[in-house]
Amino acid sequence: MKSTHTLIAPQMSPIHFRLLEQLFRDIGFKFEIIKKVTPDAINCGLRCINNDMCYPAILTAGSVVEETLRRDADNPDQNYAIIMTQTGGGCRASQYVSAIRLALQKQGRTDIPVVPLAFVPGGDEKWNQLGLKVRDLRHALYAILLGDVMMTYLYQTRPYEVNPGESDGLVENISRQLCDIGFNDMDDDIFMDLVQTISDKFSLVAVHAAPKPKIGIVGEILLKYHPDANNNLVDIIESEDCEAVVTPIIDFFLYCSSGPIFQRKLLARPPWQAILTKFLVDFAEKRKTMINEICGFHWPSIYDLSRKVAADDDSDEIISLANSMGEGWLLPAEIVDLIQHGCPHVIIAQPFACLGNHATGEGTRAPITERYWHSQILSVNYDPGASATNQLNRIKLFAHDAKQYHEKHRATP
């Protein structure tokens, strides 16, 4: 497949996925991430995916199918394959592969392979069909972390920049440089140097000092990071003169991997799974700590996050760590972390028909505001037909609240 097919992958977070695209190219794949989700792609999703599936499924599957078929028609002598994640959890995300296959089947294009990229072995699909090596996994971790560092700096800097466009330009420059360097020789030393470089470059951006009110974003993973899916939520927040706080993507991957650790006792999972995943998680956590030291971030570890929702005395926990379908316990944990770190206003980006989110997102709003009385949590619904005006109106209201809170607390520190 490496030599014969061009792999088409869906977009999730432009900053991160640009690096991941490079990584796969460095491994030797012909690899293309979809750059932009067009209305055509959403229509394609609505036509070929069961409309009762959640918005992320319609958007993701629609965009890869549309892109692949379009490219296929433009370059008939090229072979295309679709690559899609297979999370293996209890939510519908684990059915993306089968949904895309059905969509292609209906178009009479069963010749286009759909390659699952499984996170965990043991599902119905053959595991690791791309033949990825441990080394590649480590490099992927670097890529995601570098993306997280850039993203965090970008959102911390852009609202305050003196020369508009400077931070965006910087991200563009650094991304290009990172892609030029490539991942083939990446190791801890090079990685830490790169983090230091990014940090240095951002520290040179001229900024206004006066702090702005902060608004945190949590939610379903695609909506949280993908500007085409959340109607440019970060831009809206910034245009309301606030700072958007988005937690790093790496935490989602660590949360996904850490199930066996937290559920070993709760749900009697095999100890060997816990030991293995703890090794992986700790490897990543160590790099996160180093980033915190260099950049002065306060990224919590996945263990810290877990303690934000589930107390040792679990009679009064916000959510059980056994609840790990979809965004599960990570979502409320991130809300609590944001609240505890000076960001009491949090938006949950929520797709219609996202089962997990409606139990964990909506369901934990009340207990969290009960515990953190000064906090405000707003859920914003997303859907192919949802009106941007409606979302905008809610976000404006929320920004107004955040500003009032900010003013009051700046006056009386």
Next chain:
Amino acid sequence: MNSCRVGLDIGSTTIKIVVLDAADQILHKRYERHGADVGATLHRLITEAEQLFDGIEITVSMTGSGALSLSEALSINFIQEVNASELAIRRFSPETDTVIELGGEDAKAIFIYPDKVGYEMNDTCAGGTGAFIDQMASLLDTDADGLDALAKLATKTHGIASRCGVFAKSDIQPMINSSVPQSEIAASIFLAVANQVIGNLMKGKKDRCHHVTLLGGPLAFTSELRHAFRKRLPDAEVVCPENAEFYIALGAALASEKAPSTSLHKILESIEKAPALKVGLPRLKRLFADESERANFRRNHKTKIVHAQVANQEPLFLGIDAGSTTFKAALINEDRQIVWSHYDSNRGNINERIERTKRQLTGYNIVHSVAVGYGEDRIIKSGLANSGEVETVAHLTAAKFLNPKVDFILDIGGQDMKGIWVKDGVVSKVQLNEACSSGCGSFIETYAKPLGLTMDQFDDLACSSTSPVGLGTRCTVFMNSGIKQAQKEGIPLSDIAAGLSYSVVHNALYKVFRVNSAEDLGRNIVVQGGTFLNDSILRAFELEVGATVIRPEIAGLMGAFGAALLAHKRAHNPKLIPKIVSHTEELPNLYETKLNLLVNRHSEDYWPSHDEPLAPHNIIGIPLALNMFENYPFWHAFFSSLGYRVIPSQISDKTTYQKGIDTIFSGMVCYPAKLLHGHIIDLIDRGVKRIWMPLIKWELAEKDQKKHFNCPVVMGYPHAVKQNMPIIKASGATMFTDPLPYDKPRALLKHLIALPFVADHDRWRINRAFKNAQAADRQFKQAMHNAGKTALKYLAEHDVRGIVLAGHPYHIDPEVNHDIPKMLNSLGVAVLTEDSIAHLTENGQLRVSNQWVYHARLYRSARFVAQHANLDLIQLVSFGCGLDAVTSDQVQEILEAAGKIYTQLKIDEMSDSRPARIRARTLLFALRELNAL
């Protein structure tokens, strides 16, 4: 007078302006509907104010959903409406702790605390707003004021689904048809609004409201609506202050203090100078290039049906189609020519139409008469019809008369939409718009009416559009927002009308019928129903599917014509008259069987006797909801064996949902989950102090399953409910929702032993209890297997067809399945559950990842049905069940590969089982025909 503060509230349907002096006195106020022309209305209101306050220095703020981009264009200070409400409330009604505000298209609850405000707003999909009331009023041929006047006369109310206008409609329609007094319907509508708002927006905070202030136009003008809210909030002081409709505008006026001063004259100038607002919505292909193309189109769409005069006393055949909103009749002669027809709105009074038709037809020699539609039973009872049939069959018969090769029929009526797929002359699939009416005729009317357009004008406008605007598919409420946005952007009405025509078609094709491409519809398409009399809709349909279709001249009459054709057939062959099935009560109904196996409703456990005082510490209550329909036998046996008395909550009924509605935190989850709230309250009401509903992530695996999850809602909901129901703690009860490794018996036992109320028992007793529990679980499942075996034997011996009504365990809840099993029995078929036969076959090749336990049974039961000639399958799907979006495609694939018909019934809160009945009857008719081939 030196300076004034002006507040402008631009809502979705109205504009409010107030002028305040320095002492907070209202100098001037106006409340006007803007009829979508915000610019002109605003201009008029400001001009008027300017004359009154000429030359006075003012400050001004704007609020409301329509003010967002307008305030930018006019550089006027903007304040969000919740903030405006808060300001006004703190100034004018400071004792308030809760505000309920209804507007044209939104509903809000604002919670005023000393140090902050909290708020909840209606979702993009929700009833309970002014628009909803208008929509319901139009069903009764009146307006909001008329509804108010009617409701005053009511002596009682009825339950109406409040979640969404569509559902409410399907509850109201049968009431209208069965002649419930209009006053009672009106009062029920207001109660539904109050239920909706309180249920949707209070989210468990009801106990905290003591001083409730009602705001906004609908509440200010409708006394019975206020009354409904008072009834729903008996413990609070509910006030609707003077000027309630102006509060938000007042808040805006107060907020203007911070804005720079200006004058009304300057504002007028900036309105006049405002640049044409930008166009951001997508555009679609225009319907007709020019008038001649439309004329051509009209010429091509005149498929005639021959009309004739009645000869003296010749034999005639009558067909009547009493639809949800219309009453249609057709009379044909021996040569199947129409000699008389009738098309009218039934205005909610079907009896009157029956009597009139009887009078009109006296003297004719009618040999046989067939009735179809809503009113079928009543028409037969009245003697006007000899026999009945399901309307889909009538539509098919009529379409086949026009084109014997027809393979797809699309019927769009007032509120109903039907797609009928035909294969080799037999219905292969029927789809109706069970959960959504957004693509129907009344949908267009709902928009045309407030714009002051008749349907003809609307159609002409749409056809003349040069650049139809894309409004998206999905719910009517979304469409509202899309239209609002289009209007705000100054898009001409014609383009909006054409966009709506496209939306009807898009909704029908992609939302209701889920087609992928035009080929899915076949090559011989016949369209029917009054909605297709609009050229714009027919044209949009043709452009969308890229095919030419037949629109009969009598598109609106095809149901009645088809019924007349059936009458003709039956008159010549009486064998075709459907037989009344008798002894349906002895047909197997495994839904009933399973429910009885699960809980013995006659035992003492279920109904604790009153003489014996309950000892709360010795009782464990189990809510009969979600996975407890699977796990109850296990837990019942375990705790009973330990000496506890296990009490299940009462089987759901109409009141269960209402009991818990105040604490439901997400409108989007499925109905079976929402019922859990009511079950918990039921247990608490009965004095239960310990409620048992652990978190079960992994169920016991089904055959050959690598992964065996519960659904995310089944898993996560109990704990979330506990966190959102303060009443549990307040009543002194505890609810156990910790995770348990249910799929690993040894670990499970260890976890159980560690529980405080288990630990104090002897170890051997716990072990024995656990063994009993496992045995009870096995026995329950075995009993269902046996019941399946017995049912299959019955089918073979009595030559009866069986329907596997495939769903999830909680679908045996009669409040969830709305007695569909009994309805199927009444049609003469046996009903089996998915778990009574799934074990009899293998998984086979599956496209999807087979990772959920309840759902694994669906695939295997479908495979079993595929292998058996006397079985068919209907899948029960709860509205909002995302997992069934995955399973239903797979089940359909399995069945269709075997040449079977796939039918799905969507169920939700609404209890109208009519669509289910239509689908089931059509399926059975198709099966009869298939077997006759």
